[in-house]
Amino acid sequence: MNVGLVGVTGYSGSVLYELLLHHPNVDHVNLYGHAQKEAQALEEVLPQLRRRTYILPYNPADIMENNQMVFFATSAGVTTELAQPFIEKGFPVIDLAGDFRLKSRDVYQKWYKKEAPDFLDLKNSHYGLADFTSAKGATYVANPGCYATATILALAPLVKNHLIDPASIIVDAKSGTSGAGKKLSESTHFSQTNENLQLYKVNQHQHIPEIVQQLQKWDEEVPYIQFTTTLLPLTRGIMASCYAKAKSGITEDDVRNAFIQTYSDTTFVNATEGVFPTIKQVVGTNFCDIGYQLNPVTHQIVIVSVIDNLLKGAAGQAIQNFNQMFDYEPGAGLDLIPVLP
Numbered sequence: 001m002n003v004g005l006v007g008v009t010g011y012s013g014s015v016l017y018e019l020l021l022h023h024p025n026v027d028h029v030n031l032y033g034h035a036q037k038e039a040q041a042l043e044e045v046l047p048q049l050r051r052r053t054y055i056l057p058y059n060p061a062d063i064m065e066n067n068q069m070v071f072f073a074t075s076a077g078v079t080t081e082l083a084q085p086f087i088e089k090g091f092p093v094i095d096l097a098g099d100f101r102l103k104s105r106d107v108y109q110k111w112y113k114k115e116a117p118d119f120l121d122l123k124n125s126h127y128g129l130a131d132f133t134s135a136k137g138a139t140y141v142a143n144p145g146c147y148a149t150a151t152i153l154a155l156a157p158l159v160k161n162h163l164i165d166p167a168s169i170i171v172d173a174k175s176g177t178s179g180a181g182k183k184l185s186e187s188t189h190f191s192q193t194n195e196n197l198q199l200y201k202v203n204q205h206q207h208i209p210e211i212v213q214q215l216q217k218w219d220e221e222v223p224y225i226q227f228t229t230t231l232l233p234l235t236r237g238i239m240a241s242c243y244a245k246a247k248s249g250i251t252e253d254d255v256r257n258a259f260i261q262t263y264s265d266t267t268f269v270n271a272t273e274g275v276f277p278t279i280k281q282v283v284g285t286n287f288c289d290i291g292y293q294l295n296p297v298t299h300q301i302v303i304v305s306v307i308d309n310l311l312k313g314a315a316g317q318a319i320q321n322f323n324q325m326f327d328y329e330p331g332a333g334l335d336l337i338p339v340l341p
């Protein structure tokens with residue numbers, strides 16, 4: 001099939017383009033940029049991709065005529081403005097941005113500080129948490145956020161099985177700078193990130209309502225989470241260290257069984273008791289590796305998850321959703337080589 005991609009010049013868009021070029025069910029990828037710009041040779045802007053092709057001006061009619069679906073890897077707020085023609089026609093979209101993830105207009109406006117998409121469209125979008133949901137039959141997939149993916153996968157077995165005090169969740173999440181996209185800012189400047197750690201958006205991060213929205217689907221008693229984000233002096237990767245108080249009487253066996261039961265049939269999530277993963281072991285792959293342990297003295301459970309923000313946290317999970325949408329093999333296009341050593 002032919003697929004369209006809007007946003008190849010961004011970090012997650014360029015990674016997605018490479019995945020699509022190697023996907024066994026994709027014949028051709030048509031690239032689209034800004035509506036106002038003329039067609040541009042890809043090698044002029046991204047010579048490292050070594051492909052002779054063009055980025056065409058964004059045009060929804062052209063996209064729908066020449067492709068069977070379209071990916072948006074565009075900045076926050078862009079699909080709110082651009083996606084309407086596809087939604088009206090029921091043309092398949094996978095959106096890597098946060099625009100259609102939250103189900104409430106008010107919550108979106110509060111956390112993204114932007115005009116929200118149409119409420120009906122929000123309600124009808126499919127939140128593509130690919131290891132728990134199926135995008136089969138969906139026409140608009142909202143791909144989850146990077147921190148949200150790492151955090152939800154870490155907490156899911158405990159929340160789904162009601163093993164923790166729902167008000168006790170604390171998350172200390174850290175990301176490499178590619179999570180912020182390609183645009184330079186003061187905090188992502190080399191002199192500021194190198195040999196430094198910086199907390200940011202404390203209690204204000206836009207992934208807080210996204211995480212709570214999903215956890216409440218499994219346990220409506222989860223009121224909120226305490227969530228901090230830290231910028232790491234790395235290019236790629238996220239580590240989410242999560243803590244929660246085990247309910248009275250919960251044992252190590254209960255915790256272990258919950259992780260085994262939740263993840264034994266999944267392709268991309270590996271959870272191990274007492275073995276805590278490093279970021280580097282997942283960079284370059286679509287895996288989420290998780291380590292967990294119940295402390296018998298404090299009765300706190302620590303769960304640490306790691307992902308590559310540009311793969312499992314963005315382009316890789318988008319391919320999982322694409323495979324579900326079109327009934328391809330779950331791991332098609334995602335047999336990736338980790339960065340070694």
Ligand SMILES: NC(=O)C1=CN([C@@H]2O[C@H](COP(=O)(O)OP(=O)(O)OC[C@H]3O[C@@H](n4cnc5c(N)ncnc54)[C@H](OP(=O)(O)O)[C@@H]3O)[C@@H](O)[C@H]2O)C=CC1
Nearest residue numbers: 007009010011012033074075076097146179181182309314
């Ligand atoms: N980076 C990450 O780890 C993750 C990112 N995301 C989300 O994915 C999306 C892309 O992120 P990221 O790759 O980091 O972002 P970048 O800032 O690196 O890239 C943004 C892309 O959007 C394009 N773009 C912006 N406005 C328009 C427009 N009006 N029309 C057409 N193209 C447009 C840009 O083109 P140009 O350069 O020509 O302006 C660029 O290609 C964001 O919504 C982000 O929140 C989600 C999970 C993880």
Ligand SMILES: CC(=O)N[C@@H](CCC(=O)OP(=O)(O)O)C(=O)O
Nearest residue numbers: 076097098145146175176179180
């Ligand atoms: C390091 C860094 O800055 N990361 C970004 C995460 C980007 C992302 O996934 O945001 P969306 O919800 O808009 O998709 C952040 O913290 O905002």
